[in-house]
Amino acid sequence: MADRRSALRDTLKVANDALLATLNTLDSPEWNSPSPNDGWSAKDTLAHITSIEERERMQIRAILGEGEFPTDDVNIYNERMIAERRGWTVEQLLAELAKSREATLAILDGIGEEDLDHYFDHPRRGRLTVAGIYEHIAEHTGRHAADIAAVRPTS
DSSP, X not given: OOOHHHHHHXXXXXXXHHHHHHHTTOOXXXXXXXXXXXXXXXXXXXXXXXXXXXXXXHHHXXXXXXXXXXXXOHHHHHHHHHXXXXXXXXXXXXXXXXHHHHHHHHHHHHSOGGGGGOEEEETTTEEEEHHHHHXXXXXXXXXXXXXXXXXXXXX
């Protein structure tokens, strides 16, 4: 059986590559176009993607006994993080995205296969395993890549 950490790494890479391919199709004016995320532009959606992985890394660390599980409301967290990044350039957001993904993969590379099954019973989302959070990161990246792609006019 293949190493689950390698499979998760591959899944994250596919999602990230698809996101970057989508981002490379946008013209400057499209970054300010409204996305399907109410109140967010394409650039705001990218800012969300770049910032949310820190929260998910906090969840992983907490599950592994390295800190507290974040308890603040995720919607308030998202709005705060996006507001902090509204003045950033797309290049700054892309640099943060790369750095964030590197930190996410570093945790994955530093844990054992058995750690992927450690979990936290979240009051709203149910049981969250470390592997499940990594899967969610990939799915979440893909979902928001589609939201960003949606700002492009169809011809």
